[in-house]
Amino acid sequence: MPNTKFDAKSFNPQAFKYAVDRIPRTRLNEMRKSRALAGNPDIRDVFSTQGGTGYARIAMRGLLDGDAVNYDGQTDITATSTKTFEQGVVVIGRAKAWTEKDFSFDITGGIDWMDNVAQQVSEYWQDIDQDTILAILKGVFAMTSGQSAEFVTKHTYEVAGNMEATTMNSATAQACGDRKKKFSLVFMHSVPATNLENLNLLTALKYTDKDGVTRDLTLYTWNGKTVVVDDGMPAEEGYFPAASTDEGALQVKASGATDGQINQAEVTPYFGEGTPAADSYVVPGTRYTTYVLGEGAISFEDIGAKVPYEMARDPKTDGGVDTLYTRQRKVFSPFGISYEKKSQTTLSPTDAELANGANWCLVHSGEEEENDRSYIAHKAIPIARILSRG
Template structure:
């Protein structure tokens, strides 16, 4: 008879299970290799004594175009300019999920059951966070002040110039800071037809566990993702720049545990996951007063009304290309 500490009839060790989960990338290899995630565990550490929100203070860049140097002519005083800055707020995301052993029975026939369970649940959380990230970027790009970061293609389909144009429009002379392109499978197919898809090898110490070969377009690492890139009327492609998203994993006291319910279906093993993470688009601020509970729902987190632009728009490394489905003529 199953006992607490087992799952699917196999002994369940939370530390072994979590070790297998940690062996795989937090997101896909593509997202990690692109450099868009800036790991900042100081965000998580600030929550060690409780709470779900925090504030990051920043100084605005010094710009000689708006604050020119003075002429050192022997008579003019060198009057200092006060450095300006601001702050942006971020919020912790807490989620939970549970599975019955019967849902993973086929996988549990593997030679290494804990690795099989970790592979399934780890993939589940990676898919969820990737989808949430795409929805979040789409929301942020709807803010006033970021209009130059979006391009709507009125006629025609995919061209190579669209990527170049939106990068320049969004970041100007910093356009080379983009690193990731998230596209729908239909759009990726169009890029393939144009012969723009290449494959580059990446090995990043302490980030990627092995050498991986990833698709790239115009130097951008590509993520093919139908979730969040099809709004029913349009195909939306998203560009993300290096360090554009701050990420951290706050401590969870009991992230994984099992229990045996003798009454349910004649005896059922249940696996529980508790997850906490921070995804913060650098340059905007979240308004925690607009949510109903300590941690936001997906709808609250991806509602543009809950976000405000704080950086100069060129320092928000995000972009979007929208192509109406009606532009594509079926062959």
């Protein structure tokens, strides 16, 4: 049969792409069901009409504002106009290849290599996409200037101990007030997820594969929100404020600390306010970051590559090897946050560059002077984070 051998002569990239796409991408599918990832026609259009550029600025339409005047027959009606905001968006390109030795021999036992490889490729790129989203969120919450920093403060909810049943409601209310119901997706480390599961607050989702086998996913629901459990979430070791009676507490000393004590200079990072005072107490621990996203929090467009999948045959090396090359170009753009490309060395940003707060800012109207700018209302951005000990 044609197109059944995994070599350069018979490989059909269109058929392979079809095979990859029909394998359920469970995490991405659940993100889309939650509506946290949403298509954006403006982004799609700008990259389809500019010949494949890697960076663009798109207009965001301003909302109506201003006070209404009294309609009493003697007061002039005043008019205002909406401002246009600009948002920078960047195409994120990634590529990967895999090599197999004597692959045709491996399939003589009747293994369906197409489904097997397609399944692995799909899951691999699913993980890459999630890493990209997490790098972007890290960068968004690393913004430090002006109203961008104010956004970070208002959309960060810190819990002294472990998360509880009321944590999510309080965090989303602090971030977006009466718009809190738009939140629909949660990224969480397994430690706080396990604590919530022990409180019967999380419900595991299940997936049934093509063979009818049902298995639990690293996906849960919490109060109707989809929860993605991933130990790639930020988990930072440091010191929390404590009482002298707390287990493992250390007394802070200006210098010369002995057993049961710690020097002030060594209490870093410190997860309290300011710096710990001499003779106060701290306890070592891990602070976990949980991200909460709402409907339309991240615009997503698959820009595509000229050749997303291709095969190369090397008959000499190791007696013959086949290499599968894969490429992708996608846009993940957080709503209301602009990618400014201030620190990017090539045409596609690395995860480290995406995680750099200097590359991001709150969307504004573009005036040179800070005082002349109008910024998007922070409560319109359904993105929040929760900091907790578990």
